Amino acid sequence: MISKRKQKVRILYLAVILTGLFLNVIIFNQNGDQNNYTTDKNYNENSNIIYQENDVKTQGIVEDSFTEEWLDNGNFAAGTDPWYNTTEGDDRDVFADYSNEAANYIINGSSGRLEISDPLDDTDWDLHRKPNNNVLPITSIINSAGCYVSHLWDEDVDQTLNTPSAQWTRTITTPVNMSDYIITSASLEAIYNATVVVSPWWNGGIDREGDTGLDDYSNGDYAEFYILIEDVEGQFDPFRVAIDNTANYDLGQDLGPIPTISDTALVPVPESVLISYLETVLSVNASNFNITLGIDIYCEDNEFGVDRDNFQELIFRSVNFTMTFEKKMDQKTTLSWNQIGNEIPSGANVDIQEARLKFDYQINETWSSIISPNSEIKIVINGTDHSESIGLDDIPILKQQAVFDVTNLVQIVGTGVNISLSLRLFLAEDFGLDRNFNITIDNVSFNITYTVSTVESPTELEIYLNGIDKTLDKSINIAWRETVNITVTFKNESSGNPILGAIVDLNGTGISEILNPSGDGNYSVVINTTNFKMGNNYLTLEASKRYYEKQSIVIKIVVIDRPASLEVRLNDTLSSTFDFYYISIVETLNITVWYKDFVTNTTIDSPQMELIGLATPTPLSHHPLYDQYNITLNASDLGTGANFLTVSAQKENYTLLYEDLTVIVTETASKLNLFLNGTQPANNKIVVNIWEIINVTATFTDFFDNHLSGADIYLLNDLGDLNPHPVFDQYYIVLNASEMDQGITIITLFAEKTGFEPQFITFYIEVVEMETNLELWLNSVNKTSSASIELPITSSLNITVKYTDNNTNHVIDANVRLTGEGLNETLIENFALKQYWIVISTNQLSLGTKILSIVSQKPNFKIIAKDMAIEIRKIRTDVDTEDGEEKIEIRPGESVTIKIELTNLDFGGKIKGADVTYDSKLGDGDLDEKDDGIYEFTLDDVPEGTYIIEISVFKEGGQYEFKDFKITLTVKRPAEENLLFLILLIVAMIVSVALAGYLIAYQRILKYPKPVRKV
Template sequence: IIITFTLLTNFFIASFFFNQNLFDYNQNNEKNSNYDVAPKSQGIIQEFYTKEWLDNPTFETPIDPWYNTTEGDSSDINATSDFNQANFEVIGNKGKYEFYSDLTQDSNWNKVKNPNFPAYPDIAIINSSGASVSHYWDESADQSVAVNWNRLLEVPVNMSDYTITSANLTAIFNATVQATPSIDDNGPDDFTGAIDVMSDSGVDTNPTGGYFQGSTGDYVRFYVLLSDINNNSVFEVAHNQTWKLGQDSPLIDHIDDTVMVTVPENILIFYLTTVLSYNFKNFTISIGMRIWCEDNFAQDADNWKLLIIKSVNLNFTYEKKIDPLTALSWNQVGNRIPHKIVGSTIDITNATLNFKYKIDKNWTTSSPNSEIRVYINNRIHSETVKLSKAKSAFQDIKSGGFDVKDIVSKDENITVSIQVYIADSFTLNETITLSIDNASLLISYTESVIEETTTLDLLLNSIDKTLEKSIEVTMGNPVNITTIYKNQTLNFIQNATVKLIGLGSPKNLSENVVLEHYNITIHTSNLNLGNNFLTISASKKYYESIEILINIQVIERETDLQLILDRNNKTLDKSIQMIYGNSGNITITYKDAELEPNIHIGEAVVNLTGLGAPKNLIVDPKFEQYFFIIDTTDLGLGNTFLTINAQKENYTAQSIRFKIEVLERNSYIDKVFLNQTESLGIETPWNETLNIAITYNDTVTNSFIDNALVQLTGTGISRTFTENGPYNYSLDLNTGDLQLGINFLTISAKKDNYTLSTVIMTISVLERTTYFEIFINNSKYSTSQFYNSSIGEFLNVTVF
């Protein structure tokens, strides 16, 4: 696992700002070598790495690249791997060697002379009685005789690696001798010899002989010897030397089966160890008897009837010997810390070695100093862990691991050794296995390198803008940004990271290796109107990073606005007359003038102002226009000035002011009825009621105009008509209000926003025809009649 961080030190960016008013740049000017970019300084790149240095940390099969090495006695230790763990086996063992020889049945012995007493006894043979010796001494040269039987023994293991921990030897013998003299079969005057011992009261020449005055007496020494195969070291390990055998009184002329006296166990172990130190597997065991016949008097004779060694039993136990200064290591040679850049500097910041360990049996108390050691490139780490601390379950060698930073070299291959070191000499009767797993050497280091100086050229829409760093672009048009990132030799730097910052998330510029540049095309629709300050950053490891600030000034798109009033293009004269009460159509076209042909701008905000709250025009997508139907009644008579405003984001806003002159509607008095007769003149008696009725209509629609003011005027008269529903206006006029004769009267009809309509009519007022009736005394008389009355008669005359 590699974790990498990059740190740029001693590097800073000082922000700078462009003037909004772009200035001209002469492309033919020689480029200034001091680019107008943010001040920068040559920095130091530090690569931070944390790397696991060990391969196969779990010791999977095959175990490579791990390998093991041994120091000291290789027979004491062994390296194995299984179950994804590496093992250190401290090889223990125990055994028991047993040698038993029943000489009554075992004749596989080799009779040899005792080098110190080379004369054999008369008879020395292994037979059914055992290793048997008989000897008769009669003042001859064989005063001291001896015999050995040797047996070459082989231990099943090489005892150089083992220590004898217990030993036991048992040897059984018996003996029969002649204790007192007797007549020899050869003649009555000869006596057989008898054994003289120190406890005898007299010599055995005859029953009345003098007192025994020997210095040692006669004896036989039974013995068992151990020796190496070359007899360099010979040790007597068991013996029995008689001193009363042959005693006269009380009589002791035999010894029953008796066990020889054996050296103490520790001495026996020492002798065994010594004789096995030559060959380590073979040694010699010898049984023997040495007879001493002391010359006690003249013509002394000794009769050793039968001396027997019946059996020998030697056994000992042994345990594996573990030698000190023995070590077993699991090793791995790792790579050296690489220099990715020539001339870089490596600094190790941390190195932690960790692994888990366990033991299958408790470590022996006989070796308290044995421990686990770690080496890096043959340099031992100061911390060790005693084997006695190991447990049956895996545990970390140390919480957090060993800090081995001080012994890790940065200039050579890194070799790791995990070692079990045996510090004591001890015996071990069984193999103990210590196992390790999850080995890890985690190294953190920095690689530092001084950045190479760089420059950055800029082209905007293929125009060299390295110095100016700004361009003016109409909204909706693309902008191509091209940069050339160069090293200190002005060569193009490939595989760099070049980003455009300030337009949402940073955007990568694409590299063109053939043309040796990085470029990106952006659309002004993603920018704002006015100045857009963006940052271009160029960087690559081991090169100076550069940031430059560029300005893309986005201007609105040019537009065209056309005014159409009642289907007449009024863009130029901007006025129209309309009849009051009629609807007027206001239509505009709002188009993108940057394109040819001009394209309708949809979804614009187009409103009409000057008539109360602004009113939005309705979009007509089919005919690519905006329109509004205006009611002249909302305008009123006369001139009304209105304004159309059209705008859309990123487009030039347009407005046009125009005039609508609203004219009155034409009207007329359709018909005049005088006393229900259509006429403009009438003769009528004075003081008659004259009914006058008219209809007042719209000239265009011929429809009745209601709510109008209809008046009758003339000399000395002014009357107002009454509206009668949707039919007419009428009034009743008493001709008595007129002058006799011809009266010229004017009927006028007027309503707001309508023209005045008049009509003149004549009314001839005639004098009325009169008559009267005469009643005399309540009786009616005509004017042609005569009333005869008496003189003096009162008459009641009534005239009507």
């Protein structure tokens, strides 16, 4: 049965073979018939033939093409030799490195931070007078409160002390030489407070506009706090970088009153200005500069008479200075990896065809064009830059190959000159860089292709057929089944010497032979005429050797026998009715042959009948009843695809005949279906978690959907064989995603079974990380949605994290870290509670809002992070009298003892060791701590009146928040005592009048004796 399906795809690879076969038949038989009669214009039955017009001699130029690798150790496997590196520009910006069998360019970035925040002390800060002002305040010291100044100006004592100044200077040394660094940020914060006497003016009261008793006023009394920076050599005037003035707050104003300025920050210059000043002072000395804290006091004479101004406390509490910086990269700095290669051979016959440079490159971190948009890797050959380059922002993190055509540069260099290559890193701009970047190159290949042209030497070819010199007529007649010995001698025409090592081919219809060399310049081959067709057989002898002229000569072999006819049928179909015979692999093929005398059309008795094309020629069996020959084959023995068979028939004195048959054995159609985890995937793709397993199931059926058992079904690249399912008509294998790389894995499923079309399906498995969740608990309160908490200083903070996968399963052995504000701590895992925890003290953080971060990670799980805001405040306190009374009454002349109790509202208990002072018209002083947390003072012989006593509290360390407390003391007599006093006053007056009357009477009358008294 003949298949009529158009098997275009299957026979495509036969096209070239069949085309060649048909062309040979047409070319060599276009003028003959089946009996090989010829009408060739050069053929004559009765004459010798000369075929010299078909001989070809081709002398030309041999062009040898050489492609050579021009570099040694391009993969750096043997170290760096003979590579060497060179640097131009600032060699601090770049350096070369070798690691992991690759060459590296290191762009040497770095960053730093300078922070001055330690408490003020006289070890670092030196007190000195202000230039052009030799007057210091009465007190200028550094104590636990900070840089402390107090001053009392008494106009009556010394009028020249009204403008004193105090300055403290510290020399700051930078951690690096700043000449090679760029300042990226700078900040300055200074805290001060001030306390003055408000009134009265004659006893130290500070005068501000609107105060009572002012006779003259211009600016009033004030103090100015400021900070200077200056170079250590004094080349530039100091730069004022922060300032504040007590006049801005009307410190000392009577109305209010305003006796204090609590902790207040100086007003700094803008950051850009501060950076500019720092750059200026560091231009003089790149490692050192000075910071100066200054307090200027101005006491203005505002009253007639004696004016006194009392600045009780002017204090710099703290100074925090921070500066960050990055390494400065200099423009036009270069770093090159170089190698000097060999020279291309010189000569006019040498032509450079192509030069191609390849290398792998990558970078450890993506380069941003913001850093430097034009920096690049250049290719330089013998000092000339290639027109193409690689921008640093185009270099990938994963290894990538670069390919450059540098033919023009190599052609410019020319032959006879050593070719040098430089792969050059070029920094195109000035810029700052805070970290190192590592650019790696590897597998550098520099292939140069050039040609060398050579003129071929002339040759000659002598031909011997069965030992007879046939150089001229090139023809021989020979009987069927005889052999012909073809010998040629290939010589150098100039010297006559034989050419050894040549290749001599013999080609013709059905013939393709290489003549064997005999070692003396002769080449020969023996061919049985069974390989030829009857009649004229034209063969082409071609002798060639590199650098010699090629010879091509046509010879003729004439095979003569009695003509016969041959009829062949395949499964009862005449072979002349088809070009290709199709048969299924499960069918049988019956070949039947009739071999007859061409003239009488009678069957030739006992011929030799063979089928050629199997493993060995196989004889056909004779069927006496039908006088024919036949052979039966199983198509499965032939194998799928095209099978080229030949039926040959011959008998002595009869023409040898044969029939070429092309039998195409087709496989039975099959189907392959793929299921991943029980489902046919869309686009043959599935996305799985790294911990999942994938069930790969396949069904393999014939065209009618019948299960094909016993098939070989497997995954390519040794991923495993699919097993037959014990119950269902299918095959399966289980894959573990954890054994695959993250990302997309391409897998090919292949199915085959003898007699059936093989099938394959390519599918894709994308392995992704496990999704994760994070819950945040602060001091046992769930703060996941609002991650903030307020705590007093010195308290503890318990941070608990629940790190789970998307199935709410606890992620064990994770790396959970707490970072920020100088912290970098690892949380402890509690396996029983399935959580991570850590307890920190707020003493590890300073006051204010602090941003901390929790980062949770584990291989194959998605990293998750969360920020939290921790508000650290001072400890809340309560200042009160021991009995809770804020108003006290006593009699004039009595003494009163006042006890103050300090209570810790956050942690409970009394506050010990505080500095407690009082201030009133009755005087001021310190309270004594008689009992833990109880402070007292005594006022003796208090005169009548009403007094406001202000209680102020301070405790070293600044961890407590104290509010000023006022007590009203009323000193007066009781009402009944005032009545008694009035009565006694009247009685005293009566007595006094009576006594005075008596004295007058005595002087005038009673002192004389009665006889002489004048009445």
